[in-house]
């Protein structure tokens with residue numbers, strides 16, 4: 001109660017929008033990303049701090065910029081899965097559009113997407129939310145130069161397969177040493193991107209590098225540090241255009257805390 005009053009009196013929500021839909025709570029598969037309680041563990045921690053925005057599902061036309069018809073039809077064979085996967089892609093599109101319009105955004109979405117390639121998918125992913133969002137912006141002549149930072153534990157092969165070869169798109173999956181080297185790799189690449197120029201920066205935000213998660217590398221404060229670096233980079237190079245979308249992260253107990261740390265740095 002005290003916190004709510006404080007927020008009302010002192011300017012309300014922090015300037016970042018969270019894109020979210022109740023349907024993301026659906027248990028659409030039997031993998032760790034779809035596990036009951038995962039989205040809830042994040043929602044419960046961040047709900048009072050940020051303004052929430054509800055997305056529409058991505059259209060099939062949007063999805064087709066990143067995927068073959070054959071792949072789309074294979075997901076469609078499971079109606080419930082298609083519904084939530086298209087809604088996750090739509091959540092990424094909304095986050096990207098908000099960011100392009102100057103409002104930083106986070107897509108609290110699932111299923112994740114960075115292991116989905118044009119004609120196949122694995123690793124709890126079905127449609128590549130990031131690729132669909134970026135290709136939508138580009139179809140409207142926006143976001144010629146894009147920097148994608150993928151901080152999930154796992155290499156975002158799907159994103160690289162779909163977007164990696166396109167002119168103007170740069171992708172980093174940092175993977176060096178311990179915490180210190182990891183953060184240095186991110187900051188070093190941001191310097192390179194600054195010299196190259198950038199229209200929008202996007203983060204595939206997985207939290208499975210966390211010390212108590214599968215990767216065992218990053219601390220909670222590191223998510224804030226990374227997000228602060230991205231914020232500063234975007235403020236200096238692309239009018240603050242930045243968004244992040246949820247990928248992996250399976251240690252439910254601290255997942256909300258880690259997402260909050262990222263959003264605090266990002267806002």
Ligand SMILES: [Zn+2]
Nearest residue numbers: 152153154248
């Ligand atoms: Zn992962």
